[in-house]
Amino acid sequence: MSRILLPIDPDQPARTRAAVEQVLRMRVSGPVTVRLLRVQPKLSGHVAMLFGTGELHELLQKTGAEDLQLAQTLLELAGVSYTSTVLVGRSAETIVTAARDFHCDRIVFGRDEPGLAGKLFGSLAQQVRQLLDDASGGPQVIG
Template sequence: MRQVLVPIDPSNEARTRSAIAEVVGLHRQEPIGVRLLRVLPRLTNHVSMFFAPSELHQLQAQSGAEDLQFAQGLLTAAGVPFTCTVMVGRSAETIAKAAREFGCDRIVFGEEPTGLATKVFGSLAGQVRHLLDPTEAQVLGS
């Protein structure tokens, strides 16, 4: 069974809708495993020194789970089974690592209008494409 990774950015609802619509379409064509991924940035040492490691881990897991709720609702409404993962790290590197770790052969980002930052720095999907060998995973979306 194919495995699909869907990185979620809770600040971009339109992109999430686009990615989930694409995943629902893929699910209707063939059985796939779907994994939602929320990547949280690492906290600075100054911030993290105020929390016990277990407390920090719990807070990050809770925050990531809340960030995934919108996408979970869309997949549940469409009848598509999924699993969720929250990871901490740099976005592109962590997404590529997750794709390898979970054996995902597709990463679905959804479509996003190109803004100035994307033109200057490149899109997150483009960064992930650069990190992965094309035989590892197909990156869909912009």
């Protein structure tokens, strides 16, 4: 059984659709377990001061769960079961850690057409690949 981590960027719905399509193609080869992941950016100390610790955690979890809805709907329509997780941190590092913690053998990103930041610093998929290469392997990055 293939364990797939599917990081979701709510600002890129086309990328989410493409990633789900890739997962559906993989499912033809055998059973898959899908873990949806939304990485919420850590808020600056100045912003975080405006909230109580529990309130901030609840807000980040709630908005992260909302961000996962498109992917959840697409997977449900295709009859694919999944588990959803919302984590807070730096995107690439958090994705790599989650893939290891959840014992995923693949990380699936949709088509990657990076904007200016992606062209300067590399796409998120490229950053994840680099971190995995630096750490002597890990899950296969697709996308």
